[in-house]
Amino acid sequence: xxxxxxxxxxxxxxxxxxVPLLVWSVAEGWYFPQLVPQQWTGANWAAVVSPxxxxxxxxxxxxxxxxxxxxxxxxVGLPAGRALGLMQFPGKGAIxxxxxxxxxxxxxxxxxxxxxxxxxxxxxxxxxxxVLVHLLPTIPYMTLVLSSVFANFDTGYETxxxxxxxxxxxxxxxxxxPLIAPGIVVGALxxxxxxxxxxxxxxxxxxxxxxxxxxxxxxxxxxxxxGLTAAIAVTSVIPALIFLLFSSRALQDDAAIxxxxxx
Amino acid sequence: xxxxxxxKTTAWMALRDVPWRAYLLVLPALSLxxxxxxxxxxxxxxxxxxxLGLTGDGGFSLAAYGAALGDEQFWRSLGxxxxxxxxATALSTVLSIGLAMLLREAGRWASxxxxxxxxxxxxxxxxxxxxxxxxxxxxxxxxxxxxxxWISSDQDFPLLVNDSANIGVMTHFLWKEIPFMTLILxxxxxxxxxxxxxxxxxxxxxxxxxxxxxxxPLLRPGIVSASLIVFGFVFGNFEVPFLLGSTYPKTLxxxxxxxFTNVDLNxxxxxxxxxxxxxxxxxxxxxxxxxxxxxxxxxxxxxxQP
Numbered sequence: 001x002x003x004x005x006x007x008x009x010x011x012x013x014x015x016x017x018x019v020p021l022l023v024w025s026v027a028e029g030w031y032f033p034q035l036v037p038q039q040w041t042g043a044n045w046a047a048v049v050s051p052x053x054x055x056x057x058x059x060x061x062x063x064x065x066x067x068x069x070x071x072x073x074x075x076v077g078l079p080a081g082r083a084l085g086l087m088q089f090p091g092k093g094a095i096x097x098x099x100x101x102x103x104x105x106x107x108x109x110x111x112x113x114x115x116x117x118x119x120x121x122x123x124x125x126x127x128x129x130x131v132l133v134h135l136l137p138t139i140p141y142m143t144l145v146l147s148s149v150f151a152n153f154d155t156g157y158e159t160x161x162x163x164x165x166x167x168x169x170x171x172x173x174x175x176x177x178p179l180i181a182p183g184i185v186v187g188a189l190x191x192x193x194x195x196x197x198x199x200x201x202x203x204x205x206x207x208x209x210x211x212x213x214x215x216x217x218x219x220x221x222x223x224x225x226x227g228l229t230a231a232i233a234v235t236s237v238i239p240a241l242i243f244l245l246f247s248s249r250a251l252q253d254d255a256a257i258x259x260x261x262x263x
Numbered sequence: 264x265x266x267x268x269x270x271k272t273t274a275w276m277a278l279r280d281v282p283w284r285a286y287l288l289v290l291p292a293l294s295l296x297x298x299x300x301x302x303x304x305x306x307x308x309x310x311x312x313x314x315l316g317l318t319g320d321g322g323f324s325l326a327a328y329g330a331a332l333g334d335e336q337f338w339r340s341l342g343x344x345x346x347x348x349x350x351a352t353a354l355s356t357v358l359s360i361g362l363a364m365l366l367r368e369a370g371r372w373a374s375x376x377x378x379x380x381x382x383x384x385x386x387x388x389x390x391x392x393x394x395x396x397x398x399x400x401x402x403x404x405x406x407x408x409x410x411x412x413w414i415s416s417d418q419d420f421p422l423l424v425n426d427s428a429n430i431g432v433m434t435h436f437l438w439k440e441i442p443f444m445t446l447i448l449x450x451x452x453x454x455x456x457x458x459x460x461x462x463x464x465x466x467x468x469x470x471x472x473x474x475x476x477x478x479x480p481l482l483r484p485g486i487v488s489a490s491l492i493v494f495g496f497v498f499g500n501f502e503v504p505f506l507l508g509s510t511y512p513k514t515l516x517x518x519x520x521x522x523f524t525n526v527d528l529n530x531x532x533x534x535x536x537x538x539x540x541x542x543x544x545x546x547x548x549x550x551x552x553x554x555x556x557x558x559x560x561x562x563x564x565x566x567x568q569p
Binding site (some may be wrong): 003011016034083099110111116132173200244252254 | 282283285287288289291292295297299300302303304305307308315362365368369371372374377378379381382383384385386387389390391392393399401403404407408438449450453454458484488489491494495496498499501502503506516519534535536539541542545546549
């Protein structure tokens with residue numbers, strides 16, 4: 001009983017910052033002493049969803065960047081996760097630590113170094129340049145989660161399929177991938193969320209030309225329009241929330257989440 | 264998490280598991296990270312010492328480091344960054360351990376509750392906390408309408424955002440990182456066999472002894488890695504202290520940002536030198552933490568006892 005109370009209290013506290021966001025997004029002139037706005041408005045939401053709005057463009061750009069960097073991180077994270085999870089080899093600890101550095105060491109210096117090259121390659125301020133630097137945090141998370149998933153994977157299934165005449169490609173497609181699918185979902189969820197939420201990397205490399213949703217929210221936060229800021233903030237949560245709902249079953253995979261506790 | 268070794272080891276599998284194959288598998292990920300992260304660091308270093316860049320005569324110079332370290336603001340910022348990172352990490356770690364122990368038997372709902380803040384962008388959390396804690400925020404309005412005497416206008420509400428004690432920053436990090444750490448620790452806890460605790464209890468250990476001598480040591484690797492991720496993140500974070508933090512002093516990442524966006528291009532090497540110092544400090548702290556977290560130094564002091 002008391003445990004349920006604690007749980008409900010946690011959920012309430014975690015949800016608390018959303019209350020003013022939701023109210024502000026539909027409030028008109030909500031001045032100080034008023035606990036409840038006197039007037040309501042749909043103007044903020046109309047501004048967000050109107051065709052050609054910057055918020056909508058930013059939304060699509062963020063979606064494209066997050067999808068691309070997640071896919072790329074998955075492509076290199078799958079083999080790396082397999083090696084780190086299933087095999088023993090000299091230098092494994094050092095390699096794991098090296099793969100982890102981008103998420104525990106401040107990326108600021110690195111970004112300013114990369115920026116120097118991206119300008120010369122004509123990639124500064126482009127979508128491709130932003131996707132490239134988003135690989136810095138997405139690869140480590142993806143690799144960590146997948147290595148933990150592979151550590152609990154029984155390669156006997158693959159051996160059996162091979163002995164029954166399946167080609168290596170068939171084994172990968174029909175046996176390995178379906179078995180680790182929940183782990184892939186968790187890894188992809190983390191990578192997607194990290195790219196979707198990323199502000200600093202986009203800010204340094206995007207040069208103010210790649211306007212992802214966090215960039216637009218940051219600009220709006222520094223302005224004074226609280227209603228519009230709240231509407232943009234609520235919009236920023238939607239895709240991640242949908243992704244989370246779809247993957248809540250996969251998130252029950254302790255091996256995948258536990259990977260972050262096994263650095 | 265320990266690797267589950269396959270039961271049957273055929274000749275084919277033995278051949279498959281020779282190290283070169285492992286190196287080949289990690290190569291794409293490792294080389295991307297090495298080129299982006301390592302390459303970025305090298306280029307940053309070359310720019311900071313004047314060997315590469317838009318300004319300067321192309322000669323080696325440590326002037327940027329002199330300017331960065333000679334500025335009193337650097338030391339104040341370093342102190343503030345360390346204070347925020349250590350306090351936020353220590354508080355989230357202790358509270359997450361407590362919460363994970365409390366929710367240990369609460370089942371999947373506990374993990375689901377902890378996932379709530381996982382997908383929320385930091386900027387959204389910042390916006391929410393600003394509208395909640397600022398002098399004209401929701402909590403201030405609530406206290407006002409309840410008729411609390413000490414608050415008669417929004418001027419009377421204590422400053423909780425952009426305050427000198429960085430309460431707003433701390434609130435945001437705790438709100439975001441405690442569920443994240445608890446989620447990891449719950450997953451690790453479920454991997455610990457309950458028999459171990461039961462056995463200790465059956466042999467007469469108190470619940471506290473059982474926690475301190477059985478559960479906590481088993482949980483330690485999870486605690487070390489989760490707190491490491493949180494510390495590294497908080498120490499290098501820019502947007503949270505920039506939007507919620509004190510106006511003076513500023514944290515190190517904000518100092519780097521200000522030097523980088525300065526219209527004076529001569530400030531660029533200083534920005535990069537500051538960024539490299541920030542990376543260097545976090546690498547040193549992480550190395551120290553991993554060394555302490557491995558239990559190695561304590562073991563040695565106790566004379567080789569496990």
